[in-house]
Amino acid sequence: MAGYIIRRLLSMIPLLLAVATLTFFLMHAVPGGPFDISEKTPPAAKKNLEAKYNLDGPVVDWPWHDSQYRAFMVSLGHGDLGLSIRRNEPVTDILRAGLPTTVQLGTCAFLFALVVGITLGIVSAVNQNGPLDYLGVFIATVGVSVPSFVMAVFLILIFVLQFGWFDVLGWEMWNYRKMVLPTVSLGLLPAAFFARITRAAMLEVLRQDYIRTARAKGMHETRVVLRHAARNALIPVLTVAGPILAGLITGSFIIERTFQIAGIGTTFVDAVGLRDYGLIMGTTLLYAFVIAVMNLIVDITYGIADPRIRY
Secondary structure, three states, rough: OHHHEEEEEEEHHHHHHHHHHHHHHHHHHOOOOOOOOOOOHHHHHHHHHHOOOOOOOOOOOOOHHOOOOHHHHHHHOOOOOOOOOOOOEEEEHHHHHHHHHHHHHHHHHHHHHHHHHHHHHHHHOOOOHHHHHHHHHHHHHHHHHHHHHHHHHHHHHHHHHHOOOOOOOOOOOHHHHHHHHHHHHHHHHHHHHHHHHHHHHHHHHOHHHHHHHHOOOOOOHHHHHHHHHHHHOOHHHHHHHHHHHHHHOOOOHHHHHHOOOOHHHHHHHHHHHOOOOHHHHHHHHHHHHHHHHHHHHHHHHHHHHHOOOOO
16 A cells, blocks of 8 residues: 555656646747736836746747746746746745635535535435435435535525625634535535435445345344445445545635635636736646545545455
8 A cells, every 4th residue: 555655646746747837838828928917017117027037038948948938847846836926925825825714615615515415315315215315316406506606696695685694705714604605605516416426326235135134134224224335335425525625625716706715716716817827837736736635545545445445
C-alpha cells in the first residue's frame, strides 16, 4: 500500500504540470490582456505594468529564457504562484485566506449530502415500492433536476424573506443562521445522487444469498440491513464520494456568489472577469491538486471498506 501511495503522489507532478501548461496557453489564447479592460490606462503605464508582472515578453519562444511560459514554470517550480495583478498581493496569500471558508462550506455540504443521501437510499431500498420508497425517489428526483442556484433562490424566498429564519449574506462557522441555506443549496444535488446510488446498491445486496441466510438464522432485520447489507452497498458510494467532495470544495462558485461568501469560488470568478492571470493559474492548480488527492483517498478507502481489494 505504501508503494502504491508513493507512486500515486509522484504521478501528480506531471498531472499538475499538464494542467498548468494547458491553463496557461488557454488564458493567453483569449484576445486582450488584464490591462486592456480599462481604456484609461496610459500606454507608458501599461508597458510598465506588463514588465512588472512579466507580461511584456513573448508567450513562448526559442530560446525560452525570454518567454512568459518559462518564467511561469520556473516560479512554479520554486513554489511561487506570482502576484495577483488586480490586488498586487501574492496569490498564495489570497488562496490561504479564502481556502478555509471554501473548505468549510464544501465539507458541510458533503456531510449533509452523505447523511441525507445514504439514509434516503437505505430507507427507499428497505421499503421498495412502498410510500417511503416513492417519497425518497421523489426527493432524489427533485434534487437532481433543480440546479443549486435555483434551489438557493427558492430557499431564500421561503426561509429568509417569508419566515426570516436564516441570514442570506456571508458565512460564519457554527452560526446556523448563516450555514444552513448555503449548505443545503450546495449539498442537495449530491445528496440526491448518493440516494440513487445507495438505493440501487442496496436492492442488489438485499437479494444476495448471505442476506437470506442471515435472515434465516433469525438475525434482527435492523442488524441485517446495517451490518451486512449497508456495508457492502456503500462501496459504490465510496467510488463517487471523493470526486463529489472535491467537486463541492472546488465548485461552489455560484453558491458563494449568491450568498456573498468570501471564499475561493468568489475570488476565482472575480479573477476570470478581470483576467487576473496569476490568480486564475493559482486557483486552477489548487483545484486540480484537491481533485487528485481526493481520488487517491477514495482508492485507499476501497481497501478499508472491502478487505478483498489489494494494491
